[in-house]
Amino acid sequence: MNAIHQEKTIISLIKSCTRKSHLLQLHSQLLRSSHFYNPTIFLSFLSRFALPPLRDLSYSGRIFNDFPETNVSLYNTMIKAHSLGRDSARNGFLLYQELLRLGISSNALSAAVAVKCCTKIESLCNGMQIHAKIWKDGHLSDGLLLTTLMDFYSCLEKGSEAYKVFDDMSHRDIVAWNVLISCYTRNGRTRDALALFDMMRSSNVCQPDDVTCLLVLQACATLNALEWGQKVHSYIVEHGFLNARNVCNSLIVMYSRCGCVEKAYEVFKQMVDRDVVSWSAMISGLASNAFKEMQREGVLPGDQTFTGVLSACSHSGLINEGRMFFKCMSRDFGVKPNIHHYGCMVDLLGRAGLLDDAYELIRSMTIKPDAAMWRTLLGACRIHRYVALGERVVEHLVKLKAQEAGDYVLLLNIYSSSGNSEKVIEVRKMMKEKGIQTTPASSTIELKGQVHEFYADDISHPRKKEIYEMLVEINQQLRIAGYVAEITSELQSKSEPYVLSYHSEKLAIAFGLLATPPGTTIRVAKDLRICVDCHNFCKILSAVYNRKLVIRDRNRFHHFREGRCSCNDYW
DNA sequence: GACCAAGTCA
Known part of the structure; x- marks a missing residue:
């Protein structure tokens, strides 16, 4: 009794580990005790290391190989982990074959994860072999497995095989229906996908969920079916799916593809947690609609038009759109x-x-x-x-x-x-x-109409004493919040080796902090790039002092707020 | 009792 209790405690401990370092610590602790060789505990360890968010294939592979016992579950976990990556999926399938070779009895789950590998590597014949084995092993009543199989056929553009699997299923849950919809859209039966949405709603088999909406919106976008899209939109509102970010993102895409940027913008505006996808969808919607509108009005795009469009694409990371515009500018518009x-x-x-x-x-x-x-x-x-x-x-x-x-x-x-x-x-x-001189970087900040300029380790400002005192205080505060000065990765234009000093932006920020009332946004301009260390400094400072910070450097604007920067990482 | 299916931009 006690042992079982202990086992449960350890497993929940493993599950609560969010950091790899903690998990490793726990791992080495357990390695020294007898618990480690408990297969159940080891399995939860393995899946923690092998599956997202950590998903370390080489580490999990090592402990998997070192473990004295093997069983199906361990194999299943490893195969599943491999199935998630394009490059590793082949090895996942090999693991499945190894499992069969070793004579360990495989179960429905083994087949499911192996099929997933085949989907990733797009191997029809391997997948069909597994299908035959499923038949032989009598796993044909497993809904999850059949759904996976359906998805496999659908992804390999074997629609009719997928439909056959669906027809033979005795019980179909919402996921199965959704896979069917995605199979329709993938295999050129987009209109049927829409019809299915209606059918599901009117019958009482399965009510569409948020994923169904997502898929159907995709279909609407490709078909330009605005009215359908609006119908789905109201269904989404009725069922409270509007707080799902991906649903909103799909709505934005659907509306902009159908030429209703206003509607897309409405959805965009009411979202509370917009991510890159939302922004990219909105930007590309606006850009391509403006572009279309331009053509509709008979205005020919010129070279400047494409400069604008391309630079919008590059700033928002819209790689494919950018490539598309670049290709069509000379081909279709002679620019x-x-x-x-x-x-x-x-x-x-x-x-x-x-x-x-x-x-x-x-x-x-x-x-x-x-x-x-x-x-x-x-x-x-x-x-x-x-x-x-x-x-x-x-x-x-x-x-x-x-x-x-x-x-x-x-x-x-x-x-x-x-x-x-x-x-x-x-x-x-x-x-x-070569006698190359580096010009010292400077940062400027404007206060009551007066521009204050700072250089690194500048002592020319009349309030320098306050500023340096302020910096000492800031550093103390930030250190408490976890700021560590980073000196290794970055070198500024100084030819001297790095001395612990203050870059010009830090001086400007400290000055801004002491010379403006709380809550004021601090705006600093810098003529070179901001370095990683100053960037971290700003991020943490914005949270600790609860200030918005806008730094314009040589490349771009950085908006710091609540410990984050508008450019997700450093640049 | 642990391991399992679909899905947002491009």
Whole structure:
């Protein structure tokens, strides 16, 4: 009795672990006790490590292999974990075959997760083999398994097979119906998907849920079926699905595809927790509708139009739209891409981490790339830590004789963030030899019509004593809130090694904090990029001091509020 | 008693 109680406690302890470090600690503790070899406890451990949010395949694979026993559940968990990734799904299927080879009796769940792997790797014949085995093992009454199988056929565009499975099901729950709808939309029977929504509503088999709405809205968007969409919208309102973010996002997409941006905007405005998807959907809706409207009014888009559209795409990370517009501008509108268009595309691809594509694009250009273009790419190399490409880009800049101190600083940052200190020293030396001067960065803040300018470690301001005292206090406060100064990854334009000092923006912010009443937004402009450390500083400061902070640096605006920044991570 | 199915932008 006691043992069972203990087991339960340990399992709930494992479940409550949200951090990998805690879990690892618990793991090593248990490893020393006898509990670890309890298969039930080990299973809950394994699934914690193998499945999202942690999903560490190599670690979970190791403990799975090291564990002295095996059983179906352990295998199922591992197969499931592998089925979630495109690259790992093949190994998931191999694990399933291993399970069969070992003679461990597989169950319906094993088949389900193995089928999931086949869906991911798009292997029809492997999936059909499993289907045959399901038949043989008599698992045909398992609704979950059959739903998975249906989805498999649907994803591989074997609609008729999927319908057959559906027909043979003895009990169909809402998920099965939803899979059927998604199968219809995927396999070119979009109108039937809509009809199904009506059928479900009028019969009392299964009432549409939020996912049903999601799927049907998708169908409406492709069919341009505005009235249908509105019907679904009112159903959503009636059933209180409007607080589901993904439902709202789908509504936005549906309305903008149907040309009703106003309606889309209405939905967008009443949302309380908008995420990237909501914003991207809204932006792309606005952009493409404005674009369509322009054509309707017979105004031909010019090169400036595309600069606007492309830069909107690049700022909102709309990669596919950007690519689409870029392709159609010359093909359909006879607008030859100019250097700005290419610049937007390089920025777009670079931000998305598609650096090789960006490099290829520059190479393919008929016009000569300018320094700004290479610099954009260099910035992207810095973000995504592409050392080799970064070096090549600097070579191009040198060839153009356009290299600036800032470029070397960027290169320095690339090396230092990838931990290559030898190269850092080398570049520094070269900069010294070439006599490259770095201009000190400055930050400005406006107060009652007067602009105050600060440099790093500036002591020229009349209120410098207060400002530095304020900074000491801020640092204390922020440290309590968990701020740790980050000095390793970032180097500013100083040629000296990093000394613990205050960048200009910190001085400006401290001044703003002491010179303005609580609640005032602090606005600072900086001529270079804000560094990671100052960025963290701002994030935490905005929460601790409950102030909104707007920093405009060389690249963009950063809006800090309640411990967060508008640019999700640093850039 | 633990492990399981569908789904938002592109």
